[in-house]
Every structure is written in C-alpha cells, then in structure tokens.
Amino acid sequence: MSAASAASRIHCPIDFGRQGRQAGYLRAPHSRDNSGWGTIEIPIYCLANGEGPTVLLTGGVHGDEYEGQIAISRLAQTLDVDRIQGRIIMMPAVNIPAVLADRRLSPIDGLDINRCFPGDARGTFTRMLAHFMDSVVLPHADVSVDLHTTGHSADCALSTNMHDLPDAAMRDKTLAAAAAFGAPYNVVFAGVDEGATFTSCVERRGIVSLGTELGGWGRVNIEGVRIAARGIDNILKHFGVIEGEPDLAQADGTFGTRHMMVRERDAFHFAPRDGLFEPTHYAGETVEEGAVAGYLHVIEDVDTPPIAITYARSGVIWCGAGPGRVRRGDAVCVVMEDFAPDRPAH
Numbered sequence: 538m539s540a541a542s543a544a545s546r547i548h549c550p551i552d553f554g555r556q557g558r559q560a561g562y563l564r565a566p567h568s569r570d571n572s573g574w575g576t577i578e579i580p581i582y583c584l585a586n587g588e589g590p591t592v593l594l595t596g597g598v599h600g601d602e603y604e605g606q607i608a609i610s611r612l613a614q615t616l617d618v619d620r621i622q623g624r625i626i627m628m629p630a631v632n633i634p635a636v637l638a639d640r641r642l643s644p645i646d647g648l649d650i651n652r653c654f655p656g657d658a659r660g661t662f663t664r665m666l667a668h669f670m671d672s673v674v675l676p677h678a679d680v681s682v683d684l685h686t687t688g689h690s691a692d693c694a695l696s697t698n699m700h701d702l703p704d705a706a707m708r709d710k711t712l713a714a715a716a717a718f719g720a721p722y723n724v725v726f727a728g729v730d731e732g733a734t735f736t737s738c739v740e741r742r743g744i745v746s747l748g749t750e751l752g753g754w755g756r757v758n759i760e761g762v763r764i765a766a767r768g769i770d771n772i773l774k775h776f777g778v779i780e781g782e783p784d785l786a787q788a789d790g791t792f793g794t795r796h797m798m799v800r801e802r803d804a805f806h807f808a809p810r811d812g813l814f815e816p817t818h819y820a821g822e823t824v825e826e827g828a829v830a831g832y833l834h835v836i837e838d839v840d841t842p843p844i845a846i847t848y849a850r851s852g853v854i855w856c857g858a859g860p861g862r863v864r865r866g867d868a869v870c871v872v873m874e875d876f877a878p879d880r881p882a883h
C-alpha cells in the first residue's frame with residue numbers, strides 16, 4: 538500500500554494488482570448520532586486479465602445524473618473478464634450519498650464533489666471521498682471516462698468533453714479518444730474549468746481524461762444511455778482492452794463526432810434577474826447571434842413585460858436551462874462553436 542492510500546480513511550477491498558473479477562464496496566467512515574462507527578458503502582468493480590491499459594469508468598459523481606450510472610452498472614454486472622486484455626475499474630455510483638438522495642450535491646455536507654478535488658483525507662465526507670479518488674484510484678488509471686449529464690438544472694446536446702490541453706500530444710491523444718467514444722459532439726473547453734474538478738485532477742496526473750454530458754432535465758435520456766454504453770464499448774476497443782472497431786454511426790444517419798469548443802468569455806448566457814425562463818430552442822439546435830434565446834417572465838410584476846435574452850454569438854446550443862424558474866446570475870444557455878484551437882497543432 539502506498540503512502541497516499543495509507544493516508545485515506547476509506548477502506549478499499551480491491552487488490553488492483555490481482556487478475557480476474559473483483560466486486561465489492563469501499564467502506565467510508567460516517568459517524569452519526571445513532572452510529573458512531575457507521576460507514577457508507579460505495580460499489581467498486583475491478584476486472585483484470587493479462588497485460589494492457591487500465592480504463593477507469595466513473596458515474597454518479599453527481600447523484601442526479603443517471604445515464605452513466607446505468608451504462609457502467611450494466612457493464613460491470615455483465616462483462617466477462619476473459620473478454621478483456623488489460624484492466625477496467627468501474628465505479629457506477631462514486632458519490633453514493635448524492636446518488637441515493639437523487640441530488641447533485643452531497644446530502645451529508647452540502648458540497649459538490651466535482652468542485653472539491655483533489656480533496657482532503659481529513660476533510661468532510663465529500664472532501665475525504667475526493668481525496669480517495671485522486672490518491673488511491675487515479676494512480677492505477679491510464680484512461681479516465683467520467684460520465685455526467687446536466688442533471689436537473691439543464692438539458693444538453695449529447696457530448697463528450699475535454700480541456701484544450703497545453704500539451705499538444707496529450708490533446709491529440711484525447712481528441713482521438715473523444716472521436717472514438719463517438720458521441721454526436723465533443724466539446725473542448727477553453728478557460729472554463731476552475732481546477733477543482735475530477736477532470737483537472739486526472740489531467741494533472743497525465744491520464745487521458747474524457748467527460749460527458751449525456752442527458753439532463755432530471756429524467757433518463759434513452760439515446761443518452763445508448764451513447765453512454767456504446768461510447769464505453771468504443772473506448773475499450775480504441776485502447777485495445779476489448780477486440781473490435783468503434784461504431785461511429787449516429788442516430789440521425791450522420792457519421793462520427795463533431796468537435797466543438799466552449800469559450801468562457803462569451804459562450805454562457807445568464808439570467809439578468811429572478812424569473813420564469815421560457816427558452817426558444819432545444820439543446821443541439823443551430824442558433825444565430827442576436828436571435829432571441831428566450832424570455833424571462835417576471836410573473837409577480839404587473840408592469841414588467843417579458844425580458845428577451847439574445848445570443849451573444851452564433852453556434853449550436855450545448856446546454857439549455859431546464860427548471861423554468863431561474864435566479865439572477867444562473868446560466869440559461871451555453872452556445873458552442875466549431876473547434877478552432879487557440880494553440881497551433883504540433
């Protein structure tokens with residue numbers, strides 16, 4: 538056991554060096570009024586066979602994002618270890634307190650784990666769990682696919698995502714992995730991340746990192762589940778963990794992935810005040826700069842007409858607001874543009 542894993546308070550039953558199929562539960566201490574030595578069990582699977590890369594599959598980092606949980610759980614329950622060459626670590630419900638509460642934030646300490654990385658071994662439950670993921674799980678991985686959706690707060694165009702990495706070779710390797718995953722879109726973020734996400738942690742360790750947004754609006758997106766399951770299968774094929782070629786056909790008859798970009802400075806559109814937001818377009822629709830993105834209705838005022846919010850740029854809607862009622866400062870729409878890297882290709 539490494540010094541980093543010894544520092545974690547979470548017990549891990551998996552021997553990552555062992556061949557074959559292992560399934561069990563992380564045991565995370567959670568002292569409560571009626572259970573001072575209480576623990577929370579987090580499911581984990583490790584399948585290893587022969588030599589090959591290690592692919593880490595994570596779902597349920599946010600509890601109200603279902604497609605990745607479903608796809609990883611099904612694969613973990615059904616995949617024959619003799620079919621693989623290498624290792625697959627699967628955690629379908631990383632943030633299980635949030636998963637079981639159907640919430641984005643942890644019901645234990647109110648934190649968003651995806652803003653807590655690299656975490657703290659002696660911190661609150663969420664920080665402790667983030668520290669475990671970074672210090673114990675990630676050192677084993679060569680490739681990480683972290684499956685998200687936009688939860689209750691939005692809907693999204695079905696997509697993978699990644700950062701506009703400064704290392705050109707790593708960026709190209711990640712772009713190739715995204716193309717192999719085969720979602721309709723791949724979104725490259727330029728200046729969007731704050732460094733405290735799981736993705737940033739993965740990248741700091743030099744691991745190929747892909748995220749996804751494959752649904753939202755608090756329901757299970759049927760095509761999102763299909764793309765999640767197929768994308769995982771495609772990634773395992775791309776890295777040689779299972780045999781075969783990725784399937785890249787799309788439901789609308791097109792082929793392959795459209796690479797896009799979200800730039801912080803002008804992609805996000807925010808509500809100017811509290812109100813009921815009426816969007817004009819669905820995620821995935823093409824929109825023009827200056828067109829109306831939606832109307833903000835201030836129902837409680839008799840003298841406030843609907844407030845039009847317009848697109849700051851042309852592109853394709855990546856995320857659109859979901860819940861109807863929004864607060865001043867909430868993002869109601871994110872527009873992506875075609876991929877054009879800030880850095881020249883090497």
Ligand SMILES: [Zn+2]
Nearest residue numbers: 599602685686
């Ligand atoms: Zn998420």
